[in-house]
Amino acid sequence: MNSLGARTPHRVLLAALAALVVALAVTVGPVTGRAAAATGTPTPTPTPTSSSSPAPTSSATAPAVSADPATVTADVLPTVQIDGVVWAQTTVGNTVYVTGRFTSARPAGAAAGTGETPRRNILAYDLVSGNLLTTFNASLNAEGLGITSSPDGSRIYVVGNFTQANGDNRYRIAALDARTGALVPGFNPQVDYRARAVVATGGTVYVGGQFSVANKTARSRLAAFSAATGALLPWAPAADNEVFGLVVPDSGSVVAAGRFTTLNGADHYGMGALDPVTGASRPWAATDVVRNGGADAAIYSLATDGTNVYGTGYQYKSSGEGNFEGSFAADGTTGRIRWVAGCTGDTYSVEPIGGVVYTVGHAHDCSPIGGWPQTEPWSYQRAVATTVEARGKNSKGTFAGKPSPGLLTWWPTLDVGTVTGQVQAAWSVTGNDRYVSLGGEFPKVNNVPQQGIVRMALRAHAPNLEGPRYQADFVPDLTSPAAGTVRVGWRTTWDPDNADLRYRIVRDGQTETPVGTVTARSTWWNRPTAEFLDTGLAPGSTHTYRIYADDADGNSTNSTLGTVTVGADPDPVPTTLAADSFSRTVSGGWGGASPGGSWSLAGGSSNFRVASGAGQMTSAWNRLTSATLGSVRGTGADVAVTTWADRPPANGGVVATAYGRRVDGDDDYRTSVRLKDGQAVSLTLTRKVAGKQTDLTSRTLPGLVASPGAKVRVRTQVTGTNPTVLKAKAWAAGTPEPADWQVSATDATPALQVPGSPALSAYLSSGAETTTVRTSWDDLVVTDGGQG
Incomplete structure (x- = not known):
């Protein structure tokens, strides 16, 4: 069960950010939505597939559902709505109890002000139907902040800022009959200030908040009451600041969380475990890793499945009072961290x-656990699902090297609300084995009006209508690289609850007999390019192509239509534009490549030399050194080069970059490898325009580990315009080149659809433990990729 409420102090975001929440908006395009998938032969991997004749018909046209644990779908199910904000929810069987700050409820689909039923700050609804339960009718005279049930489900305990429940005096704590909402007779404890967290065991109700008196007796933000009589119990641990969450895992400990920094007078930064009878502190190792406390940071919520305790947090990065904003899982007995989702x-x-572990908030950078990177403008994901078990390690950030969960494919779009002024959407998540309920202040979900509460269900209980998203750049890229052959390329689209999509390639409108299929995995932030080679065509003939994207639920969207004339010429032969083996000695520069001309340097000539068969750059903290072959220009470049660092730092690392198209020394397409000592190399495709860098796609290469002097071969290809197709791969120098490109993307930014030059650069992170690093380069080969 969860307890959470309005955070104090409120984290006020700049009003301008509200306009930036655009990354997950649902776009409607032509011929999109649920449709019967046409026939085709599936291919097991996202690599190019070829076909010289129509594929045989098959009823299995959609990709198989992933073997990952099943999340609920992204479908918006009709759910009762409210006119304010939901702070907390709890589920008993098929009933969800909701508390917050609101005055009325209305049916799904009803506009504000229509069909309203009075409900003051608390209600119950049915998870199966989504309807308000009119038999449960309670009221609070001020907001409720935390809610839970008794172990047998017969009572609902609610805490908050209220002083009356159902018109009777109840000072910030009330017990209600779970069927009717009537006050439970004989239970009337009280605290003198805000209560925020509540959890109940068989005979005890534990409460946390910001209070200092309970039942007219001193208590420091934590208290326990008899479930039978409401009498204050001797349990009296002391926290030095507000308590936000309480859970009792199977170990029996009462785990408390909040913005306190001490518990029972000892260091317990943001959370700790307590004896359920004496209140004495028990060991809780999680605070050795996750530490949030003080005025500007907290462990904000807790939940448990009995074995583990799960938590979430917030912090102002500039305050220095916390190190954590994502979620974590800890052993319910010892507090030992099992994993941390190091998202910001x-x-x-x-x-x-x-x-599945469901969380809500406003995550904007989950790249440490293989998710979306920080974007400009910022992209927010308001609801996230991960695995219960650890599946990898955080690749960077505060928790680099520590176990992390796996991200699951569940990407509903929640609009931000205006009720609290905090530019947020969901504040609470709960559910049962079939449904999940989100509560907060959002006005829409997936662009459907649905205010404050929404439920979603597993596939067996959902309509499964959320399908692949239409994208304006879902366009066939058609070329004829050889006689009788057409290469069909495209940037993949994405689906909010299916990672693997099947793409049917339809020639000349023959939707029942696609010429082939390709299956590819994509997300909203990582949409790689895919391609298909159609052969056996008549030279000189003209054909149209359209691509259909299908998900496992039978939903489909399609690309625009493209036309191409089949060529009759042989395969183009790549032309060498530049080559440099650096088999010379130069001080204060690099001299020239042959062919390729002179190297143009930036970053101080004294930082460059050619020695020991390599071009060398020396980079200082937060400084970029670069070398460009300005006399080589074109829109097609295939750049291959070997690079290494003399002492790559473990923190931040050194970024070695090969440019396929550098325009006037400022705008560019680039491929970077980040070298961090003892850690896997990351490979990233990036666009830079007007001083702003945007990562198009990135991938960590687990089998390629950086170390002093370890040579990495990098190959990047930049071809075409409107759009430009970018590809890259990296591997240990001296070993076979990987057959497939490891990252790919397309881009049509106008400033970059012009000729550019190849270049190399090195950058030492400002977070590195070394002040300088020497990056070396060798065996450079630049061709035009056969583009001419």
């Missing part, structure tokens, strides 16, 4: 259900 962006609620 405050996270407000967590719930483990059926092998």
Whole structure:
């Protein structure tokens, strides 16, 4: 069960950010939505597939559902709505109890002000139907902040800022009959200030918040009451600041979380475990890793599945009072961290259900665990699902090297609300083995009006209508690289609850007999390019192509239509534009490549030399050194080069970059490898325009580990315009080149659809533990990729 409420102090975001929440908006395009998938022969990998004749018909046209634990779908199910904000929820069977700050409820689909039923700050609804339960009718005279049930489900305990429940005095704590909402007779404890967290065991109700008195007796933000009588119990641990969350895992400990820094007078930064009878502190190792406390940071919510305790947090990075904004899982007995999701962006609620951990907040950078990178403008994901078990390690950031969960494919789009003024969407998540309920202040979900509450279901209980998204750049890239052959390329699209999509390549409108299929994995932030080779065509003939993207649920969208004339010429032969073996000695520069001309340097000539058969650059903290072959220009470049660093730092690392198209020394397409001592190399395709860098796609290469002097071969290819197709790969120098490109993307930024030059650069991160690094380069070969 979860308890959470309005955070104090409120984290006020710049109003301008509200306009930037655009990354996940649902786009409607032509011929999109649910449709019967046409026939085709599936291919097992996203690599290019070829066909010289129509594929045989088959009923199995959609890719198989992933073997990952099943999340609920992204479908918006009709759910009761509210006119304010939901702070907390709890589920008993098929009933969700909701508390927050609101005055009325209305049916799904009803506009604000129509079909309203009075409900003051608390209600219950049915998870199966989504309807308000009119038999449960309770009211609070101020907001509720935390809610839970008794172990047998007969009672609902709610805490908050209220002083009356159902018109009777109840000072910030109330017990309600779970069927009717009537006050439970004989239970009337009280605290003198805000209560925020509540959890109940068989005979005890534990409460946390910002209070200092309970039942007219001193208590420091934590108290326990008899479930039978409401009498204050001797349990009296002391926290030095507000308590936000309480859970009791199977170990029996009461785990508390909040913005306190001490518990029972000892260091417990943001959370700790307590004896359920004496209140004495028990060991809780999680605070050795995750530390949030003080005025500007907290462990914001807790949940448990009995075995593990899960938590979320927020912090102001500039405050220095915390190190954590994502989610974590810890052993319920010892507190030993099992994993940390090192995403940045405050996270407000967590719930483990059926092998999946659901969280809500405003994550904006989950690249440490293989998710989306920081974008410009910022892109927010308001609801996230991960695995219960650890599946990898954080690749960077505060928790680099520590176990991380796996990201799952569940990307609903929640609009931000205006009720709290905090530019947020969901504040709470709960559910059962079939449904998940999100609560908050959002006005829409997936562009469907649905205010404050929404439920989603597993596939067996959902309509499964959320399909592949239409994208304006889902366009066939058609070329004829050889006689009788057409290469069909495209940038993949994405789906909010299916990672693997099947692409049917349809020639000349024959939708029932596609010429082939390609299956590829994509997400909203990583949409790689895919391609298909259609052969056996008549030279000189003209054909149209359209690509259909299908998901496992039978939903489909399609690309625009493209036309191509089949060529009759032999395969183009790549022309060598530049080559440099650096078999010379130069001080204060690099001399010239042959062919290729003179190297133009930036970053101080004293930082360049050619020695020991390599071109060398010396880079200082946060400084870029670069070398460009300005006399080589074109729109097609295939650049291959070997690079290494004398002492790559473990923190931040050194970034070695090969440019396929550098325009006037400022705008460019580039491929970078980040070398961090003892860690896997990351490979990134990037666009830079007007001083702003945007990562198009990135991948960590687990089998390629950086170390002093370890040579890495990098190959990048930049071809075509409107759009430009970018590809890259990296491998250990001296070993066979990988057959497939490891990262790919397309881009049509106008400033970059012009000829450019190849270049090389090195950058030492400002976070590195060394002040300088020497990066070396060798065996450079630049061709035009056969483009002419």
